[in-house]
Amino acid sequence: MERLLFNRRLLVMAVGLLIVSGLAAIQTLPRLEDPRITARNARVLTTFPGADPKQVEALVTQTLEDEIRTLKEVKVLSSASRQGVSSIAIELLEEVTEVEPVWSRVRDKLADARPDLPDQASRPRLIDDRFYAFSMVIALTREDPGISHNALGRHAERLEERFRAMPSTDYTNLFGRAAEVIRLHADPAELAQLGLSAEDMARGVAGSDARRPAGVLDNGESRRAVTLRGDFADLERIRDVTISIDEGQRLKVGDLADVERGVADPPEQHALLNGEETILVGARMAGGGRIDSWSQQARSVLDEMRAELPDGIETRVLFDQSLYTQERLEGVVGSLLMGLVIVVALLFLTLGWRGAAAVGLAIPATMLLVLSLFRVFGVNIHQISITGIIVAIGLIVDNAIVVTNALRERLGQGDSHTEAVRWTLRHFAGPLLASTLTTILAFMPIVLMPGGAGEFVGPLAIAVILALISSYLVALLVIPAMSPLLLTGLTSASASGPGRAMGWLRSFIGITLRRPVIAIGLTLLLPISGAVILPMLPISFFPAADRDQFHIQVRLEPGASVDRARNVAQRMTPVIRDVEGVQDVWMVAGGNAPKVYYNLVGREDSNPAFIQAIVDTAGAERTIPAIRTLQKRLDEAFPDAQTLVRRYEQGPPVAAPLELRLYGPELPVLADLGERIAGFMHALPEVTHVHTLVNRDQPRIELTPDQEEIAALGLDAERVAGQLNALLSGRDGGFMLEETEQMPVQVRYPEPWRSQSSMLGSALIRGGEGRGGIPVSALAEQELTPSWRRIQRRQGERVQLVRGYLKVGELAPTVMRRLKGKLEAELDLPPGYRLETGGEAEERNEAVTRLLSSVAILVLMMVAAVALTFNSFRRAGIVFFSGAQAFGLGLLALALAGHPFGFIIIVGIMGLVGVAINATIIMIAALDDDDHARDGDAAAMVDVITGPTFRHIGSTTMTTFGGLVPLMVAGGTLWPPFAQTFGVGLLLATVIALVVTPAAYRLACTPAR
Structure with missing residues (x-):
């Protein structure tokens, strides 16, 4: 083994392999x-x-x-x-x-x-x-009003096709593109006089659209397909189609209807950019690619398209995911580099330049190995995985510090490099493996957690685990191999440190060892206080995102048309743009806007009464003030619309911060109880808007037919409904194919018949057996009645959903707790109805349950690892006693930092527990290694604690804390709470390693006790 470690050629080759594989990973990882x-x-x-x-x-x-x-x-x-x-x-x-x-x-x-x-x-x-969110969104606008929507749409489709043809693009879509149609406008009265209906005309047109094969000629020598020409190639071909009427008479379509080319009316949706009509083209990169490379290719495609566009059509990039990715990665990489500088500086202060050089060189070696392992385990480069490396910086140097200090001690005592390495590996390979495994197991629940929350934070834990494995290998293989180059000419290191400070520390440790029960009892006050404070801490799920963008959801009155939604959107635009910091507003009226953030879930497909807007601001710092101002202004300017101005959130998607689900069979009861619950919710001052989904407020025209009169005409209710549906919605009669564009041919009546309720009674219903048209007013009574807007179901049951939205900065769990108390006191549900909590509370509870689902088995594995390493259940008990204290200290650190208790905090505290256990294992291993300390000699234990072990624990604590400092002071709401809780908890947990662990060791593990 020593021969391999001290082989210079092997060392050079190993380092070269690390460098090449690490740099290759940087270039190729998504x-x-x-x-x-x-x-x-x-x-x-x-x-x-x-x-x-x-x-x-x-x-x-x-x-x-x-x-x-x-x-x-x-x-x-x-x-x-x-x-x-x-x-x-x-x-x-x-x-x-x-x-x-x-x-x-x-x-x-x-x-x-x-x-x-x-x-x-x-x-x-x-x-x-x-x-998944789009990677890029492009707007095509008309600067020349003479350019038709169809012309603009054709260019948008060409751009979409080019994006789709890019090798790494997996999805594209158009927003605001109205479908092209060939429309036949026929007068219902004229058709009725001829004994025709829209259905008859559509059927006749469709029958003339010959595009089907007519068989195959096979003479034994060759085969020839037979086709029937006559498909619709242009408008004249459609006008020439003949329709049969009574007595063998035939008329051309051009004599019966106006044939024109247009767009769907009404369209499914409208898209607007700063109030002007636009068509949005969204394109998304396939998973596993580099967004920066894909974006460059997409912009090249766009530049080529721009050169081909006619004058009067402009293109503009509204959203480019690569810019946000670059900004985010620059931020976390900057924090990583700053953390490295701090860590190396602390190493120089605590280890001297030779020791700092040895440990410092282990850091890049470990990181290069981690990046290489990223490729093996399929981990991408993003803010979560890079943050995992930042968290692991201090842990990376932990093993390296132990090995470096041990080598220095042995070399200082006169051992050769071979003897020093042999002694170090024999004494520390096992304890370091145990401490590494226990720390890994502390992060494993995050890795094993299923679902969206686990996939969001899991890369952080994977990065930490890979860093721990890499640091263990580097510490035991690379540092010993480099010791002849770096750790030469050393004398035995002094354990005294700064005389007066070390004297105070030795005296303090001596007192705690002489009174271990009192020392443990007093120290326990800190973690116990953290546990006591927990119920009083505010709770959240994931913090909001810091972004120069937010979104607006607008719900109009029931029955609103898509054209009304467009008009409202155009009126809202100047109100939105008038807010300080707002730059651009892009809207989709009639459905969901392009998804540009990963946890936005569109739930309003094909809803004409819905508007969604994406608002760009001048910077992330302008977003919150703009939201506060805009929510108030829009509520005042548009009282008839429900307007929700919302920030982007981190973590898995949640429909609304507050959600209550009321199950029951009867719609009227669900609607009534829903309104009562909504009243309780709206009375809370933190709530801005409340939305109930099941309501009977959709206007509907109800026709009550005279069954005898209908039967006398040779009709039934179904055929009458079919004719009315054809009158109002039209009927398709084949399609016209132009290159690759397929346009349906639609028979419709003129606009007044389809839009004015007064015309409905005059509509003619054609009787059976060639009878003439009869007005609807003669067949049915017309009445305007309310109808159900929507009927919600969940898991096969009818359900009323009551959703509440909060002011910026308010926490959903706090508000939900008050709301549930109010409901329990004042709301009585009838038999057969039950209430269920959804929204953020449900997602948080499920996420925490999934996170903790694997903890029990992992704790048993940790116990086994520690017990086998030390061959002692008592020592294993001390280790996990320290872990429990670390959890309480993490809660105390959270309270001192002043942040809510959220999911990402739980992740941080679990990591803190692993680090505390790691330090405890190192302390126990050091005490076991000294014969007098193992026998319970207090003076010997003080020497061990304040000697190399103190340097190791002190260096590890300072470097881990120093590595987290950039995240502590970074902007945003995601990482500062995590880093501050982890860092402050780490400082508090040092007390466990220096005070509680030695005291518990003397009580439980020494013969003297």
């Missing part, structure tokens, strides 16, 4: 802003034109739910049945990591359910590709 969370969410959209929410629920939603629910991987199945639309949200179990096979089975289930759906319902569509 770079992201945040970890990529597995897309366990998808949505099933099915349209059912003309159906009210009850019909959609009964005929579509329940049928699909029954099929999907049979899949064991489905965790939550929730649905919303709206006017003409069924939307089913699917959430998979956290344990599912390969989602594509599950989504494939979901598609099979949807196909199985298709025959059971109404004929008028569309084919269910699974949307499973919108979970």
